[in-house]
Amino acid sequence: DTAVSQTPKYLVTQMGNDKSIKCEQNLGHDTMYWYKQDSKKFLKIMFSYNNKELIINETVPNRFSPKSPDKAHLNLHINSLELGDSAVYFCASGTGDSPLHFGNGTRLTVT
């Protein structure tokens, strides 16, 4: 059983389009995260939600809007995609000090 699953795995789209990435976790964790991994493999946090409430927003452009319908889901919607948005986006979940569990990533390519 997949613990943290995100879809789609690959996403290729043109500049200016709007796209969404979905994430679901079945671990019962209270907190979910979105991370962005750039071409140099640097992994940086974007957002964190705890029980559907936004607790971390790391100065991400307003074009990125996370939505958490319940504590098991955290989706990421991106408006007006730009070339610089191309990256691998990882969803993760966790609770307390326990290690974060990561999804397999969504590779977004903006052309």
Add this chain to the structure above:
Amino acid sequence: SQELEQSPQSLIVQEGKNLTINCTSSKTLYGLYWYKQKYGEGLIFLMMLQKGGEEKSHEKITAKLDEKKQQSSLHITASQPSHAGIYLCGAGSSSNTGKLIFGQGTTLQVKP
């Protein structure tokens, strides 16, 4: 803000050789996590260290956290091709939000 520096950034070793990856923090670490990433896959949790001087091992991988809790090392003994991937160290935050800050990663290649 806290920063993590990993060294080396990349490493190529012959199968069977030992290797060490270092992770240095600009501030005291509140929990240090080691992950491994294979291409096209997510991050796999390896080990978590919280106490100064702590050392943990899993199979042929050993991780240590120094007494001052500002540096950690990951040591692989008798490396195998299956060890290849990107190794990332992550630090927990003092505010206990669960958020992890990551180093830039170390890419390991193991030649058969």
